[in-house]
Amino acid sequence: MRSLFNKVLLDIAEKNDRIYMVLADIGYGEIEGFAERFPDRFFNVGVAEQNMTGVACGVAMEGNIAVTYSIANFPTLRCLEQIRNDVCYHKANVKIVIIGGGLAYGALGVSHQATEDLAIMRALPDMVVLAPADFAEAEAAVHAMIAHDGPVYYRCGYKKEPALHGGPIDFRIGRAIQVRDGSDLTLIGTGTITYRAFEAAGILESQGVKARVLSMHTVKPLDREAVLAAARETRAVVTVEEHNVLGGLGGAVAEVLAEAGGGVPFLRVGLPDSYIHLVGSHNWLLDHYGFAPQAIAASARRLLEGRQ
Amino acid sequence: MLKAAEELELKRKALQVRRNILRLIKAGKAGHVGGALSMAEVLTALYFRVMKIDPARPDWPERDRLVVSAGHKALVLYAALAARGYFEEKLLDTYGSLGCRLPGHPDMHKLPGVEASTGALGHGLSIAGGMALGLRLSGLPSRVFVVMGDGELAEGSNWEAAAAAGHHKLENLVVIVDRNGLQISGPTVEVMTYEPLEERWKAFGWATRRMNGHDFGAILKTLGETPFERGKPSAIVADTVKSKGLPFAEGKVEYHYWKPPAEELAQAERDLAEIERTLG
Numbered sequence: 001m002r003s004l005f006n007k008v009l010l011d012i013a014e015k016n017d018r019i020y021m022v023l024a025d026i027g028y029g030e031i032e033g034f035a036e037r038f039p040d041r042f043f044n045v046g047v048a049e050q051n052m053t054g055v056a057c058g059v060a061m062e063g064n065i066a067v068t069y070s071i072a073n074f075p076t077l078r079c080l081e082q083i084r085n086d087v088c089y090h091k092a093n094v095k096i097v098i099i100g101g102g103l104a105y106g107a108l109g110v111s112h113q114a115t116e117d118l119a120i121m122r123a124l125p126d127m128v129v130l131a132p133a134d135f136a137e138a139e140a141a142v143h144a145m146i147a148h149d150g151p152v153y154y155r156c157g158y159k160k161e162p163a164l165h166g167g168p169i170d171f172r173i174g175r176a177i178q179v180r181d182g183s184d185l186t187l188i189g190t191g192t193i194t195y196r197a198f199e200a201a202g203i204l205e206s207q208g209v210k211a212r213v214l215s216m217h218t219v220k221p222l223d224r225e226a227v228l229a230a231a232r233e234t235r236a237v238v239t240v241e242e243h244n245v246l247g248g249l250g251g252a253v254a255e256v257l258a259e260a261g262g263g264v265p266f267l268r269v270g271l272p273d274s275y276i277h278l279v280g281s282h283n284w285l286l287d288h289y290g291f292a293p294q295a296i297a298a299s300a301r302r303l304l305e306g307r308q
Numbered sequence: 309m310l311k312a313a314e315e316l317e318l319k320r321k322a323l324q325v326r327r328n329i330l331r332l333i334k335a336g337k338a339g340h341v342g343g344a345l346s347m348a349e350v351l352t353a354l355y356f357r358v359m360k361i362d363p364a365r366p367d368w369p370e371r372d373r374l375v376v377s378a379g380h381k382a383l384v385l386y387a388a389l390a391a392r393g394y395f396e397e398k399l400l401d402t403y404g405s406l407g408c409r410l411p412g413h414p415d416m417h418k419l420p421g422v423e424a425s426t427g428a429l430g431h432g433l434s435i436a437g438g439m440a441l442g443l444r445l446s447g448l449p450s451r452v453f454v455v456m457g458d459g460e461l462a463e464g465s466n467w468e469a470a471a472a473a474g475h476h477k478l479e480n481l482v483v484i485v486d487r488n489g490l491q492i493s494g495p496t497v498e499v500m501t502y503e504p505l506e507e508r509w510k511a512f513g514w515a516t517r518r519m520n521g522h523d524f525g526a527i528l529k530t531l532g533e534t535p536f537e538r539g540k541p542s543a544i545v546a547d548t549v550k551s552k553g554l555p556f557a558e559g560k561v562e563y564h565y566w567k568p569p570a571e572e573l574a575q576a577e578r579d580l581a582e583i584e585r586t587l588g
Contacts (some may be wrong), residue, residue, distance in 0.1 A: 020442075043441060046468070054431055055434050055438035056438060057434070058436060058441070059439070062446060203354075307322065
């Protein structure tokens with residue numbers, strides 16, 4: 001997905017000469033296309049994410065669109081105050097892109113695992129939070145991100161994620177995409193883990209449970225209508241996110257459901273509120289932490305059984 | 309050489325800026341006075357002589373920009389903007405009132421002429437660097453000035469920004485460090501070693517000068533020579549006195565933030581009246 005991201009951004013930058021990339025010594029093997037095509041619009045500030053973000057704000061304040069881009073936590077946590085005070089408070093047209101959300105960098109360890117990003121970015125006023133599920137969403141999300149006037153956080157996948165959507169999609173910021181319909185419960189996913197939720201729905205179907213699947217590519221602003229329709233029409237909701245179970249998609253959906261009242265059965269599938277001490281590949285870690293499609297399906301069934 | 313008449317005029321403007329600072333504090337009943345008064349001459353010089361600006365067109369693309377990185381110097385920024393005509397001086401009387409347009413640290417969306425919202429230290433130089441890059445690539449001749457505090461230089465992010473500005477040869481960027489020697493917890497020599505300041509900036513690829521930050525002759529000469537070297541950003545260490553203009557408060561750390569009792573406020577007004585008398 002990160003290769004696709006860079007290709008799409010490069011295509012857009014061919015037509016829009018106000019797009020700049022501000023990087024902190026990163027992107028080996030991916031960003032050279034932009035750097036070579038637009039050397040004047042590409043700044044490497046060295047390993048210095050605070051300055052990267054502040055410079056991006058200044059560049060944007062001169063009427064441009066500035067994209068910061070780095071691995072996992074680097075463009076968010078070290079420079080969180082710059083994102084808050086410089087980017088969001090100024091409503092600067094800065095796009096913060098991370099490569100490899102969740103456990104994507106697997107064996108590199110906790111420093112490289114972005115597992116609180118959705119919660120933190122979601123809490124910043126004026127920030128749009130995007131986490132596309134597959135290539136189709138990723139491509140559309142780059143266009144939407146650039147077209148949106150203001151701060152955007154973009155959680156990009158790391159490798160060749162499988163296609164969630166069979167055909168063309170209608171991608172709009174703040175509008176969930178229904179991947180399949182169902183009447184017994186709704187699985188809501190965000191980011192690349194949504195494909196596993198989709199596979200879980202297939203398993204559930206073979207067990208006689210019809211699951212609706214929503215791709216919630218925009219964590220903020222959240223599609224409240226899609227959440228409330230899911231609760232009303234399927235009477236049970238399960239969120240699936242590659243993120244700490246606190247404060248991310250599950251937290252956002254819980255807020256909507258709680259305020260609406262009605263009390264449908266609800267479950268958040270996410271990472272436990274503790275750091276990962278196992279060392280292993282992305283998929284191995286996901287399976288270990290309850291994201292195997294069979295495990296998601298089993299969690300959903302337990303929720304339904306509790307309801308009955 | 310600065311002509312005597314011109315210098316006198318600038319001194320009168322600086323007095324007006326100091327009176328505006330006092331006016332703000334009187335209205336708000338408190339404020340960061342020390343580091344505001346120490347920059348009165350520098351901001352007067354910038355707004356009345358050095359910067360290419362048009363108060364009637366605060367968004368004019370070709371204007372020079374000033375980023376006050378030490379956002380707690382908001383009072384001198386408001387005072388100078390009002391004196392220069394960006395807004396009416398009576399607005400200063402609303403400082404501290406509910407819903408006013410004068411936050412304790414500047415908000416660029418609230419007032420014309422405020423180029424960046426600051427308050428957390430160590431942010432302004434990065435933003436200014438980004439502006440300078442953006443201006444250079446837009447082909448605009450504008451420059452970006454940054455006012456920083458000396459205590460602020462402990463923030464590591466400044467040195468990230470300084471390195472990148474040197475590396476990218478931001479000749480249109482000028483930093484002025486308010487070297488008043490005091491920070492909130494004490495004299496800077498006790499809190500953190502910042503010197504040798506010129507050498508530090510030089511090591512990051514900057515051309516530097518040191519000047520008396522209260523002497524208009526020195527200020528205009530130094531700023532007039534920027535950029536000091538082709539292909540380098542310029543850093544100026546301005547030696548100043550914190551709370552300059554109020555002898556009872558000058559060089560005293562407890563006037564970083566001042567909640568004046570009535571008798572001190574009256575003394576401050578007498579002190580500024582005395583400056584006016586000496587100007588003739």
